[in-house]
Amino acid sequence: EVQLVDSGGDLVQPGGSLTLSCAASGFTFSAYWMTWVRQAPGKGLEWVANIKQDGSEKYYVDSVKGRFTISRDNGKNSLYLQMNSLRAEDTAVYYCARGPLYHVYWGQGTLVTVSS
């Protein structure tokens, strides 16, 4: 059974940093692009970033370029999102999802709150 488990969300002050993790199981993690999608409270979905199977290609939405870094460790079947210079508008539930385009499998989400 495919499982994606998101973790690492927390309350952080503006300007702070946080790293999210997504633990994958039930499939060959190294064979798939992976994606982060976020959802602000009461709002719609926003594609954030994705990463190729070997980590050689990474793409970001403009609003996080230069602040967020997506990475992966295929040996640990894990996906990461390092978030720096966090802003109030980054407050959201962050989901990892399998695949580069549309997504059948999603994590349960982890809440990041940016507030003083």
Place this chain on the structure above:
Amino acid sequence: EIVLTQSPGTLSLSPGERATLSCRASQSVRSSYLAWYQQKPGQAPRLLIYGVSSGATGTPDRFSGGGSGTDFTLTISRLEPEDFAVYYCQQYGSSPYTFGQGTKLEI
């Protein structure tokens, strides 16, 4: 960036009725790369339709997608109680892969 505008914002219907949800793109969606998701409170989105009209595994037959270019629709032929949720369209033909703002389907 392709902007997707969904209408209506809220759709009030009864079980057994037909629902038609609209998704309009600010520019043509490449290669019919459009998907629809269903999301219930506290849950991750669930993929219903990809490639405009292909049903994902497990999607009931009452859900169908159509359209081309800039105008797309999701139709639910006969609403079941479990269908009342928020629905999002997503284009994945041009990066960034944007979502619509959602249509809430309520009883």
